[in-house]
Amino acid sequence: MENVLEVIHQAVMEGDMALTQQKVQEAIDAGVAPDSILQDSLIPAMAEVGRLFEEGEYFVPEMLIAARAMKAGLALLRPLLVAADVKPAGKVAAGTVKGDLHDIGKNLVCMMLEGAGFEIVDLGVDVPPEKFIDAVVNQGVDIVAMSALLTTTMPNMKSTLEAIKAAGVRDKVKVMVGGAPVTDAYAREIGADGYAPDASRAVTLAKALMAA
Numbered sequence: 557m558e559n560v561l562e563v564i565h566q567a568v569m570e571g572d573m574a575l576t577q578q579k580v581q582e583a584i585d586a587g588v589a590p591d592s593i594l595q596d597s598l599i600p601a602m603a604e605v606g607r608l609f610e611e612g613e614y615f616v617p618e619m620l621i622a623a624r625a626m627k628a629g630l631a632l633l634r635p636l637l638v639a640a641d642v643k644p645a646g647k648v649a650a651g652t653v654k655g656d657l658h659d660i661g662k663n664l665v666c667m668m669l670e671g672a673g674f675e676i677v678d679l680g681v682d683v684p685p686e687k688f689i690d691a692v693v694n695q696g697v698d699i700v701a702m703s704a705l706l707t708t709t710m711p712n713m714k715s716t717l718e719a720i721k722a723a724g725v726r727d728k729v730k731v732m733v734g735g736a737p738v739t740d741a742y743a744r745e746i747g748a749d750g751y752a753p754d755a756s757r758a759v760t761l762a763k764a765l766m767a768a
């Protein structure tokens with residue numbers, strides 16, 4: 557059965573959605589533990605994709621199709637993982653801030669985080685501060701992940717952070733930010749807990765924030 561896990565690993569890396577689904581189903585049917593399919597095949601494959609992206613060997617399209625293949629495999633596993641009560645790596649509420657409709661990068665970040673075992677509450681685009689706060693208060697998320705692609709909407713990261721503070725829940729959640737115009741210096745200036753320049757490093761950051 558080691559072989560089928562290797563095939564799934566390779567299929568995800570190549571972004572072969574159909575083969576990923578077929579082999580994940582085959583592994584399930586053969587009795588491989590869902591947690592093992594996730595931890596020993598899907599997650600390492602996405603980690604490898606992230607590494608290749610950081611090294612400049614993979615680009616956004618390769619990362620996107622790999623993430624889609626991973627998602628397709630995960631869709632078959634999810635009900636089994638829930639039934640087996642496998643704990644996620646953490647729960648993340650992700651959204652593009654108020655006034656901003658760009659979601660390709662945010663979706664990629666969500667997919668990579670999901671690929672790394674995080675549970676995602678995708679708040680979508682044009683997300684007002686109240687929606688982020690609602691996710692912290694009512695959905696028990698560990699991390700708020702804000703994306704912004706416009707210099708004009710970046711300040712809404714600051715106002716969202718201020719609203720989270722004003723709601724008295726800042727100590728309940730870590731806040732990470734990213735998006736093309738966002739910088740590490742800006743993240744520090746507004747009091748976020750971290751900044752990631754791309755989806756792969758968003759995973760590294762989210763893991764570090766969970767460990768902190």
Ligand code: B1M
Nearest residue numbers: 656657658659660661701702703706707734735736754755
């Ligand atoms: Co818009 N747009 N756009 N646009 N758009 C940009 C961002 C722009 C740079 C284009 C330009 O002028 N050169 C410019 C912004 C200029 C600025 O503010 N300085 C711009 C503009 C001006 C606009 C409009 C105002 C245009 C208009 O209507 N006059 C308008 C605004 C609408 C609004 O949001 N209110 C607008 C609209 C649109 C479309 C709807 C047409 C479309 C968005 C479709 C969609 O997302 N569903 C669009 C697109 C596609 C772009 C460009 C071409 C591509 C963005 C993208 O998807 N990149 C963009 C130009 C460019 O970037 N070259 C542009 C690919 C994506 C994978 O990268 O989103 O950077 P990115 O995400 C990366 C990292 O940034 C990071 O990880 C991702 C993957 O590695 N990351 C995070 C992102 N979020 C993160 C969160 C994290 C961590 C990492 O932690 C939480």
